[in-house]
Amino acid sequence: MVISEQLSLSTHGNSELSDITGRVSALLEKNDINNGIVTIFVPGSTGAITTIEFEKGAVTDLQQLLDDVAPPDKNYYHNQAWGDGNGHSHLRSALLGPSITVPFINKKMTLGTWQQIVFIDCDNRPRQRTLVVQIMGD
Numbered sequence: 001m002v003i004s005e006q007l008s009l010s011t012h013g014n015s016e017l018s019d020i021t022g023r024v025s026a027l028l029e030k031n032d033i034n035n036g037i038v039t040i041f042v043p044g045s046t047g048a049i050t051t052i053e054f055e056k057g058a059v060t061d062l063q064q065l066l067d068d069v070a071p072p073d074k075n076y077y078h079n080q081a082w083g084d085g086n087g088h089s090h091l092r093s094a095l096l097g098p099s100i101t102v103p104f105i106n107k108k109m110t111l112g113t114w115q116q117i118v119f120i121d122c123d124n125r126p127r128q129r130t131l132v133v134q135i136m137g138d
Contacts, residue, residue, distance in 0.1 A: 003031050005133040007040075011121035014072075015063045015092065019054040020131070021109075021116040027133055028107045035106065036137015041099040043132065046089040046123035048096035054116040062120075066092050072124065085124055092122040104137070 005027050009018055024040060040049050052058050069092070076087025100117060102109045111117070121127055 001033055001136070001138065003033060003135045005031075005135065007131040007133060009119060009121075009129040009131065011119075011123075011127050011129055013089075013121050013123045013125045013127060015066050016121050017052070017054070017059050017062070018119045018121070019116050020119050021054075021111070024102075024117055024133060025109065028104055028109070028135065031135055033107075033135050033137045035104065036135065037101050037103050038109065039099055039101045039134045039136075040117060040119075041132045041134070042119065042129065043098075044093075044129070046086060046093050046121070047127075047129060048093045048098060048120045048122055049100045049117065049131075050096050050120065051100065051111070051115045051117055053114040054118060066122070069095065089122040089124055092120075096120060096122075 007020060007023050024038060042049055052062060070088040072088045078087035078090055079085055
């Protein structure tokens with residue numbers, strides 16, 4: 001069986017992290033699938049999904065790492081072509097990836113104790129985001 005759901009988010013951009021673990025868990029609870037996998041996917045090229053311990057230190061460390069790897073003030077070819085100033089956003093998203101898949105058993109994701117699912121808005125402005133959540137199993 002396959003069930004498709006959506007999650008909507010309002011974000012501020014600039015590598016803001018949103019913990020979506022509870023919202024994904026709520027979708028698993030309300031559906032009839034007990035065991036399987038859940039995939040969370042962000043349409044678009046400036047958002048990303050990953051896992052991290054969602055606490056202030058680790059969140060700040062990840063944001064600083066993204067600034068080091070793809071600084072917003074660098075001269076990107078994308079910015080020259082489009083003039084929107086978000087060349088770094090596309091690179092950050094490409095490095096982190098647009099989706100994650102997590103197994104679940106008895107409607108509970110098999111995440112580690114300190115592991116949360118996060119959406120990262122890599123764009124340089126506030127956005128309305130819709131994430132696709134697909135639940136597959138029996």
